[in-house]
Amino acid sequence: MTDTVHLSPPDIGPLEESYLIAALRSGWAAPAGPDLEAFEQAIARRVGTDGAVAVNSGTAALHLALLGVGVGPDDVVIVPTLTFVATANAVRYIGARPVFVDCDPRTGNVDVDLVDELIRRLRSRGERVGAIVPVDMFGSCADYRALTPVCVEAGVPLVEDAAEALGASHDGRPAGSFGRVGVLSFNGNKIMTTSGGGMLVSDDTTLLARARHLATQAREPARHYEHHETGYNYRLSNLLAALGRAQLLRLDGMIARRRHLRDSYAKLFAPVPGVRLLNAEDTESNCWLTVITVEPDRCGWRADDLAVHLAERDIETRPVWKPMHLQPVHRGAEGLLTGAAERLFTDGVALPSGSALTEPQTARVFTAIDEFLGLRVRG
Ligand SMILES: *Cc1c(COP(=O)(O)O)cnc(C)c1O
Numbered sequence: 584m585t586d587t588v589h590l591s592p593p594d595i596g597p598l599e600e601s602y603l604i605a606a607l608r609s610g611w612a613a614p615a616g617p618d619l620e621a622f623e624q625a626i627a628r629r630v631g632t633d634g635a636v637a638v639n640s641g642t643a644a645l646h647l648a649l650l651g652v653g654v655g656p657d658d659v660v661i662v663p664t665l666t667f668v669a670t671a672n673a674v675r676y677i678g679a680r681p682v683f684v685d686c687d688p689r690t691g692n693v694d695v696d697l698v699d700e701l702i703r704r705l706r707s708r709g710e711r712v713g714a715i716v717p718v719d720m721f722g723s724c725a726d727y728r729a730l731t732p733v734c735v736e737a738g739v740p741l742v743e744d745a746a747e748a749l750g751a752s753h754d755g756r757p758a759g760s761f762g763r764v765g766v767l768s769f770n771g772n773k774i775m776t777t778s779g780g781g782m783l784v785s786d787d788t789t790l791l792a793r794a795r796h797l798a799t800q801a802r803e804p805a806r807h808y809e810h811h812e813t814g815y816n817y818r819l820s821n822l823l824a825a826l827g828r829a830q831l832l833r834l835d836g837m838i839a840r841r842r843h844l845r846d847s848y849a850k851l852f853a854p855v856p857g858v859r860l861l862n863a864e865d866t867e868s869n870c871w872l873t874v875i876t877v878e879p880d881r882c883g884w885r886a887d888d889l890a891v892h893l894a895e896r897d898i899e900t901r902p903v904w905k906p907m908h909l910q911p912v913h914r915g916a917e918g919l920l921t922g923a924a925e926r927l928f929t930d931g932v933a934l935p936s937g938s939a940l941t942e943p944q945t946a947r948v949f950t951a952i953d954e955f956l957g958l959r960v961r962g
Contacts, residue, residue: 594939606825616821637819641768641781645673652740658713665924683918719748722871751869775830837938841870857881903931
């Protein structure tokens with residue numbers, strides 16, 4: 584038995600250990616504490632926003648962000664169909680309806696012309712569009728140069744789902760800073776982790792204060808427990824914030840490692856007709872996951888064939904997100920669709936991309952792919 588090569592395992596070492604132990608010994612094994620505040624400030628500095636609120640998941644951050652921009656139960660919210668289910672679920676938590684929009688096939692990010700058209704269509708029917716939630720796909724920012732003016736002109740608040748994109752940028756501006764509010768995730772498979780956690784980042788300090796209030800059971804400042812509305816238990820623990828502080832110190836190194844891996848994949852697949860690396864030309868990506876797309880007509884094999892070959896060698900891959908309009912849980916939701924997301928789901932595959940992968944592990948991956956390509960080309 585060889586050990587399994589995972590897609591994007593946590594990258595945890597002695598620095599994280601020392602931060603976590605220090606937090607334990609400080610006596611702040613409580614849901615609040617000095618590491619929490621320091622972590623929020625460090626992330627806000629990194630993203631370039633005036634503030635940040637740490638919560639216990641990216642999903643919780645999305646929920647509070649949507650509430651923060653004023654989404655209500657009668658609203659529709661524009662969500663990419665190509666995303667992780669959390670983006671759409673957060674809309675449902677409020678009782679609002681997600682309306683799905685397809686992606687640009689070249690990037691996997693939302694197709695801005697479709698967004699523009701969808702806003703018009705929904706408005707002409709008298710719908711209130713509460714927000715649009717672009718996702719920075721696999722660590723590459725959406726096309727904010729085009730999208731921001733569309734949202735500004737339509738007066739629709741932009742909530743940036745940057746769960747996959749911490750450390751990336753677009754035109755030199757950090758991911759997370761593009762909307763009224765941005766959302767980050769520190770889930771175990773993300774570019775950096777607190778084992779589970781998330782963050783809201785924004786220049787709108789009123790919005791952030793309200794999110795903080797709602798995240799702590801909407802407890803009023805009184806000596807007894809006083810509550811005027813329904814809040815949530817969404818705060819990140821101080822211990823996990825300590826883990827996050829250590830991870831953030833290593834973020835640039837972890838991004839460099841992922842970029843190096845992506846460059847190696849690019850070299851490996853360069854001579855193969857019909858295979859393309861998604862967003863290979865985006866030099867500002869954080870390279871969270873390297874995804875290839877495969878045109879079977881041109882190369883004679885399917886993305887699935889490679890996935891099976893690698894799985895037989897204990898190497899984990901993952902299809903691109905299954906589009907939301909194909910998910911039973913969101914069946915019946917409206918969408919403006921072109922088939923682009925469905926094609927990426929069929930033809931795309933994410934390859935092992937984690938910064939914690941060792942040299943012997945990545946060598947095993949490259950050898951296995953070489954072997955696969957050799958078999959396919961020479962028969
Ligand atoms: C991971 C992810 C989330 C949710 O983050 P959690 O921390 O797992 O709740 C939301 N949106 C996208 C696009 C993600 O990839």
